[in-house]
Amino acid sequence: MNYLILLQLLAPEAILTVTALLVLGVGFSAWGSRQVLVLLSLVGCFAAGASLSFLPTANIYMVGGMLAMGPLAAFFKGILIGLAAVTIVFSRTGGVRTHFAEYLSLLLFATVGMTLLISSEELLMIFVALELTSISLYALAAFRKESRASAEAGLKYFLVGGVSAAFLLFGLSLIYGVAGTTSLHALASIPPALAGDPLMLAGIVLTLGGFAFKVAAVPFHLWAPDVYQGAPTSAAAFIASGSKVAGVFILAKMLALGLAATSGVGCMAGWTAWVPLLAIMAAASVLLGNIAALVQSNVARILAYSAIAHGGYMLIGFTSASIPGFTAVLFYVIIYAITTLGAFGIISLVKTRRGSANLRDFDGLAKTSPLVAICLLVFLISLAGIPPFAGFFGKFYLFAEALKGASAGPAPGIFWLVAAAIALNAVSLYYYLIILKHAFVMPAPAETKHSQAPISGDTLLLVIALAAAVLLLGLFPGVLLEPLRAVISNYLTTFL
Amino acid sequence: MSNDYLLLVVFLAIAVVFPLIPLAMAWTWGFLFSPHKPGNDKGAIYECGIESTGAAQIQFQSHYYLYALVFLIFDVETIFLLPFAAAFTTLPLSAFIAILVFLLLLVEGLVWAWAKGILEWK
Numbered sequence A: 001m002n003y004l005i006l007l008q009l010l011a012p013e014a015i016l017t018v019t020a021l022l023v024l025g026v027g028f029s030a031w032g033s034r035q036v037l038v039l040l041s042l043v044g045c046f047a048a049g050a051s052l053s054f055l056p057t058a059n060i061y062m063v064g065g066m067l068a069m070g071p072l073a074a075f076f077k078g079i080l081i082g083l084a085a086v087t088i089v090f091s092r093t094g095g096v097r098t099h100f101a102e103y104l105s106l107l108l109f110a111t112v113g114m115t116l117l118i119s120s121e122e123l124l125m126i127f128v129a130l131e132l133t134s135i136s137l138y139a140l141a142a143f144r145k146e147s148r149a150s151a152e153a154g155l156k157y158f159l160v161g162g163v164s165a166a167f168l169l170f171g172l173s174l175i176y177g178v179a180g181t182t183s184l185h186a187l188a189s190i191p192p193a194l195a196g197d198p199l200m201l202a203g204i205v206l207t208l209g210g211f212a213f214k215v216a217a218v219p220f221h222l223w224a225p226d227v228y229q230g231a232p233t234s235a236a237a238f239i240a241s242g243s244k245v246a247g248v249f250i251l252a253k254m255l256a257l258g259l260a261a262t263s264g265v266g267c268m269a270g271w272t273a274w275v276p277l278l279a280i281m282a283a284a285s286v287l288l289g290n291i292a293a294l295v296q297s298n299v300a301r302i303l304a305y306s307a308i309a310h311g312g313y314m315l316i317g318f319t320s321a322s323i324p325g326f327t328a329v330l331f332y333v334i335i336y337a338i339t340t341l342g343a344f345g346i347i348s349l350v351k352t353r354r355g356s357a358n359l360r361d362f363d364g365l366a367k368t369s370p371l372v373a374i375c376l377l378v379f380l381i382s383l384a385g386i387p388p389f390a391g392f393f394g395k396f397y398l399f400a401e402a403l404k405g406a407s408a409g410p411a412p413g414i415f416w417l418v419a420a421a422i423a424l425n426a427v428s429l430y431y432y433l434i435i436l437k438h439a440f441v442m443p444a445p446a447e448t449k450h451s452q453a454p455i456s457g458d459t460l461l462l463v464i465a466l467a468a469a470v471l472l473l474g475l476f477p478g479v480l481l482e483p484l485r486a487v488i489s490n491y492l493t494t495f496l
Numbered sequence B: 001m002s003n004d005y006l007l008l009v010v011f012l013a014i015a016v017v018f019p020l021i022p023l024a025m026a027w028t029w030g031f032l033f034s035p036h037k038p039g040n041d042k043g044a045i046y047e048c049g050i051e052s053t054g055a056a057q058i059q060f061q062s063h064y065y066l067y068a069l070v071f072l073i074f075d076v077e078t079i080f081l082l083p084f085a086a087a088f089t090t091l092p093l094s095a096f097i098a099i100l101v102f103l104l105l106l107v108e109g110l111v112w113a114w115a116k117g118i119l120e121w122k
Helices: A003-009 A011-028 A034-052 A071-091 A100-118 A123-141 A148-179 A184-188 A198-215 A223-230 A233-240 A242-258 A275-295 A299-319 A323-354 A370-384 A390-408 A414-440 A457-475 A478-495 B002-033 B063-086 B093-115
Strands: A060-062 A067-069
Touching: A003 A011, A003 A060, A003 A067, A003 B093, A011 A034, A011 A071, A011 A100, A011 B093, A034 A071, A034 A100, A067 A071, A071 A100, A071 A233, A071 A242, A071 A323, A071 A457, A071 A478, A100 A123, A100 A233, A100 A242, A123 A148, A123 A233, A123 A242, A148 A184, A148 A198, A148 A223, A184 A242, A198 A242, A198 A275, A198 A299, A223 A233, A223 A299, A233 A242, A233 A299, A233 A323, A242 A299, A242 A323, A275 A299, A275 A414, A299 A323, A299 A390, A299 A414, A323 A370, A323 A390, A323 A457, A323 A478, A370 A390, A370 A414, A370 A457, A390 A414, A390 A457, A457 A478, B063 B093
Parallel strands: none
Antiparallel strands: A060 A067
16 A cells, blocks of 8 residues: 555644644634634635545546545535535634634544545445544534533434444444445345345345434434534534535435445335335434424524424435436535525524524514525525525425436335425425514514624625525536536446 | 254254353352342442442543653554564564564654653643
8 A cells, every 4th residue: 555645635634633633722822812713724625625626537446445536536525625624714703612722623533534434335444433423423412511502412413422422333334234335336246035035134234324413314313403503503503514514425425325225025025125214214304394384483493393304305316326316316415515505694694683583583684684585585585495595406406317217216205205395395485484574574672781792704705605605506417417427427427 | 044043043942041051040049048138238239349438430631641642652562573584583674673673663663642741741
């Protein structure tokens, strides 16, 4: 093994790690002000992003899949680093008062975990990268030590995450026990006699349980509302966007690559083994997320339940068990991450003005800061899936591919799943519009001591940029979709 | 296939019965032959080691925990260093650099903890 090649392929991760350590060091020094630390982290992110373009364009596969680089991985690493950079800017004013250097370095370490996750095609490496991500995020969620809600968020995130990591590890060990390999590529070509082995099926169920935690799908969703509400806003934004992108990507790789050859038994014979399971989780997530969001009074909680529902939509895309379906899911998760990140930016802005992000804190937002209110409108309408915003095209594409998969495969029941998702998506309009009603219709409250606090310019600028991106991607989805399709087909021609 | 699972059932039955037999024998022996003379020592909960005193729910400084954590990191580091040291003469230079990077990362952690004041007893 040549270490120079390894170092070259891992340049983004190495740069991010060095930046994180530098931020820790500078945090002790006299110049370690918040601005300097944020700037340093951003420089690290940009350097890591730039180093992606110097990677070899061929698909490279090292150490039994522990490191699998190529255009597809570079594409998603770039997106994750971008999301991390936006989160870092949000965190400058985002409620973290003490130990700011540690906060930023944890954010960077979580990003390293996610980018490693993107380029791993080996069960052990997937688990290690997943844990690096999760442990950094647990600490981030509990970072506001003075707040009970933050401690509660951290604890719940940690407990559910710990249990699901145990599920995942047990499932992976069963899969390894049956197949005798930890490489996803070797796993893809297991003999047909093992494809429906009961132990294999048990392994798949447990593994999917572990991944469902990352996607916040029912029944591993319980952490989401408390974490979104209690964690520092920028940490919640990163958990909702970056962690979701990485989780969905690795789940897609696991399903499409490693577990594609598995099949169900009995009445499920002829199906790919994980399709029925994902269909049940998707139905439960869409139902629970959309219904439970109706009664929430905190906007972060509404976004959490909406995240559960969106996790369900993505799982529906997976049930198509086809490459176009998986492409649609990956496209959708990118759109979703951009939109959610913007929405959390607005929550952060509202929190600096009003101290909390309950529905009534949004009263009169259109009067006091019209630009923020318009951006909020863009994000929420996009999440609800109304044209011309990106969420509409993403959802349309996702459901169309799921239906195509349903009519082509042996699973006509998926049609009803898609129908239910579309019906429940109509329900979701209610809670998005409630937020907008508070922002646009309700009168502004009397002056409070917070209301004169200056809005941070960089956060506002990024929120506007994200809103513009959501609009542009809705009008010209090809800007993102064509490169995505290109890198995926490039990946497929090399590996499948 | 079904025979394999039958074996599991037999195994389960044996696993239940096996510990019950000595218990039943001891109980029967005691019931038939031993005189009934209860006492404080005899009635005490069986526990190995010294007698427990005081309540279990005491408070102790969370500082111990931080020490233990820092110690643990360097404890685990030894596991990685030992095989490296054992194979040192056959390893190339790049492996030496790799282990140095690993050590530097850990030392940075220690320096951070030191600068943060974790190693000072309060």
